[in-house]
Amino acid sequence: MKFLRLPFALLMTGLLGLGGCSVHQPVALYQLDSGDPGQPTQAAGMAVVLGPVSVADYLQRETFLQRQPDGSLTAATDGRWAGSLSSDIDQLLVRQLAWRLDSQRVVLAPASTGFTPDVQVLLSITRLDSGAKQPAILDAQWRVLDRRGHVRDNRIVHLEQHHEGSEAAQVQAQGQLLQRLAEQLSSAVKPLANQPVVAEETTKKAPAQVQVKKQPEKSRIPMASPIRTDMEVFRF
Numbered sequence: 001m002k003f004l005r006l007p008f009a010l011l012m013t014g015l016l017g018l019g020g021c022s023v024h025q026p027v028a029l030y031q032l033d034s035g036d037p038g039q040p041t042q043a044a045g046m047a048v049v050l051g052p053v054s055v056a057d058y059l060q061r062e063t064f065l066q067r068q069p070d071g072s073l074t075a076a077t078d079g080r081w082a083g084s085l086s087s088d089i090d091q092l093l094v095r096q097l098a099w100r101l102d103s104q105r106v107v108l109a110p111a112s113t114g115f116t117p118d119v120q121v122l123l124s125i126t127r128l129d130s131g132a133k134q135p136a137i138l139d140a141q142w143r144v145l146d147r148r149g150h151v152r153d154n155r156i157v158h159l160e161q162h163h164e165g166s167e168a169a170q171v172q173a174q175g176q177l178l179q180r181l182a183e184q185l186s187s188a189v190k191p192l193a194n195q196p197v198v199a200e201e202t203t204k205k206a207p208a209q210v211q212v213k214k215q216p217e218k219s220r221i222p223m224a225s226p227i228r229t230d231m232e233v234f235r236f
Contacts, residue, residue: 028167029082030064033175034092037099045103046193049117050094052109054124055086064167067131079167089125089178096182097121101189119189120145128174136161136173140181144188147195153188157181 058065062083064076081088090108098106111117122143130136137160144153159180163173 025078028079030079030167030171031082032085032088032092032178033172034095035175035179037095040098040102040104040106042102043104045105046101046119046189047105047115047117048097048101048103048189049107049109049111049115049120050097050123051090052122053086053090053093055089056126056128059085059125059128061085064171065129067129067134067137069131069133073129076167085128089128092175092178093123093182093185096179097186097189100182100186116147118147118195119192120149121185121189123185128177130163130170130173132165132170136163136170136177138174138177138181142185142188144185144192146192152192155184155188157184 058073062081062085064079064081065073066076067073094106094108098104105115107115109120122145123140124142125138125140127137127139137158139158141156142154143151146152159177161173161177161180163169
């Protein structure tokens with residue numbers, strides 16, 4: 001009996017092992033495709049601050065979401081983001097802008113102390129997703145501020161990118177949408193490269209009026225002065 005139990009135990013162990021392998025399938029990790037941006041050459045190019053960049057709450061997760069034909073979102077079972085999606089978006093846009101503007105001075109908000117931007121770009125991304133049968137879609141709004149903090153451009157954009165259907169193709173399409181967004185941002189920023197330098201406003205202060213304390217006017221009536229005689233007589 002012991003001889004027969006040993007093969008049965010080995011068989012059960014093998015089946016359990018195969019079952020475990022089928023349950024723990026490897027999960028694919030994805031990152032946005034930033035394209036092939038070149039290295040900016042100008043160390044003294046335009047000073048640009050990108051941000052704050054706000055990303056929709058439903059994108060603040062590692063889950064790779066799939067848009068369904070009815071508009072609902074489901075979590076992919078065999079793929080997820082390799083890290084923070086919002087951080088990937090920030091880095092992709094910074095690299096794309098720096099390359100398109102040919103400037104080493106493109107930074108994320110908040111800028112370091114002493115960094116005076118020529119332009120600031122405020123960006124809000126409200127949608128970035130796709131599905132196996134749904135195109136990749138990007139909805140965003142951005143504003144461009146000049147040196148004085150005045151709004152020079154404001155736009156609401158809706159971009160779509162078709163793909164082949166696989167999750168890898170969807171991630172690539174989403175990256176291409178962000179590259180197109182960076183192209184639009186650079187086109188809006190470039191005209192502000194030759195802004196006049198903001199002169200320091202000097203406020204002229206009126207000289208302080210010195211208040212002179214007026215002396216009390218002397219009485220025009222002469223003071224009586226006593227004359228020493230035999231009698232006390234006052235002369236005016």
